[in-house]
Amino acid sequence: PTKRTYLGVSEPLSTALPTAADKASTEALQRTVDKWMVVTKEEDAKRDQILNRLEALFREFVREICVRKKVDEGLANEAGGRIEPFGSYLLGVDDRDSDIDVVCVGPKFVTREDFFTGFVDVLNREPEVSVVVAVVDAFVPVVNLVFSGIEVDLVYVRVLHAKVDESLDLFDGSLLEHLDERCIRSLNGLRVSEEILSLVPDVSTFQLVLKYVKIWAKRRAVYSNIVGFLGGVAWAIAVARVCQLYPNAAASVVATKFFSTLFNWDWSQPLILKHIKEHDPLYNSYEVRRHLMPILTPSYPCMCATHNVTSSTFQTTLTELKRALLITEMISLGSATWSDVLDPSDYFEKYKHYIQIIVSSNSAALQFKWSGLVESRIRPLVLKLEMLSESVELVQPFSKSIDRAVACKTMEEAAAACTGSVPEMDYINPITTIYTSTFYIALQFGSSSEKSLNLSLPIQEFVDRVKGWDGFDMNSMGLVIHNLNSSEIPQNLLGESKSKGVKSTAISK
C-alpha cells in the first residue's frame, strides 16, 4: 500500500497547480471579499478587548467560588480558568455580524450550576453588558449576551483538574473520559474549529473561499442554522471538503468547484472531512441517512451540522447553489464577475403568498429574548406548513428577521408600530421606542387549491406555543401575524434585488 499523502476520505480530484489566469481571478475574488466584508482595526481591537475583559471576569469569578467553597487559599489563587474563542473567530472568517463563540474552562471546584447562576450574575453587573440570557436546558447549554454591542455565546466546560492554565491540553483525548456529557458537547465546538483548520491543505485559501461563501449565503438568504438552512459550521465544513479535493488549487478555482461540488453531491452519502471512528455513535448509523443534506463535524462525537435542514430549505439551497454555479461558469469565460454571484436575493419578489410575523416589545433587552424565542419556533412552523397539504410545494423562511427601533410620540403610534407601521417623522423626544423584529415565511402552492387551504390552524398552534413561553408578558410584548400577497410586501424590502445575473426562479435541478 502506498503512503497516504492527502487530507480527507478520498484522493484529491485534481492536484493541478494554479495557472496565471487562476491567480489573477483569485486577486479579483480577494478584492470582492474585501469590498463586502469590511472589518476595521477598531472592530478587531474591540473584539480582543471583550475577550480580555471576559477572561479577567471569569478568572476572578473562579477565585471567588473557590474562596466561597473554602478551598485552600493557595489553591484558590492557582485555580485559574481559561477563555477560548472558537467558531468563525478562530477560523479567521468573522465579520461584523458574526457573534463571538467562547468556551470557558473552569477547574473542578466550579460546577456547571455555579457558572450558569453565579457567572450570569457577574455578567449582569458588568456595565458594558446589555443582555444576558442563560439557556440551561439546551443540548449545548449556553449563555447569550451582548457585550459592547457584540453578541457573545458562552459555553462552559468543567474539567477535573484543580488548576486550569495554559499547560492544560484541551485536545487530549483522555480529557474527555472524565467529563460530563454536556461538558463534552460544550468542548466540541472548539475541537471542531481547530480540527477543520488542521484538515485543510492551505488555510489562507480556505479562509478566502469561506469568506466568499458566507457573504454569498447571507446575501442570498440561505445562511441560518436556526431557521433551517446551513449555518457557519456547516458552510465551513463544506468549503473545507472542497479544499481537500483540490489541494493545490487557487482560491478562485476552489470557489468555482465549491458550487458545482455541493450542487452535484450525492446526499445519500454524508459530507465528511475524515473517517468516522468505529466507536462513534454516528458510525454506521441510520441517523445520518435520515438527514436530507448530511454534513458531519469531524471531532468525536460526530454531529450532523445540518440537522435542521427541511425539504424546503434543502430545495432552496440547491436552487441557490445552481444559480451560483451557472454564474461562476460565466466568470471563467469572462462574461460575469465575482460580484454578480452576490446580487441580493429576490425573495420578496418571487412568491405570491407570505406569512409576516411581527414581534415587538418596549426594550432592546426584552426584544433580544422575545424575538430569539419566536425565531426558534419558526422552523417547527415551517415543518408543519410543509406537511399541511400536497399542494404546498415550498415553504421558504427568510433567513433573518428585519429589525427596527421605532420612535413614537403617542400611544396610538406605539400600538401601530407593533403592527408594522412606521411613523413618518423621526422624533427627537419620543415618549416610547418600540422594537420590532419581522420574520417572513413564503409559501408556494402547486395546484389552484391555495384559496381553500387553511393556514390558520398551524399558525394558531405557533401563537399558542410562543405565548406559552414562561417569559411572555402581554403588557410589554406583542405578536402580530399577517397573510400578505406579493403586492403587500413593504416597499423597503423590494428594489435592491433587481438582479442582472441569472434569475433563480428559472432554475431547477
Ligand code: 3AT
Ligand atoms: P458566524 O460567523 O458566527 O455566523 P460560526 O462559524 O461562528 O459562524 P456559529 O456561531 O453558528 O457559527 O457556531 C459556532 C460553533 O457552535 C460552531 C459549532 O461548534 C457550534 N455549532 C453551532 N451550530 C452547530 C450545529 N448545527 N451543529 C454542530 N455544532 C454547531
Ligand code: MN
Ligand atoms: Mn459564531
Ligand code: MN
Ligand atoms: Mn454562535
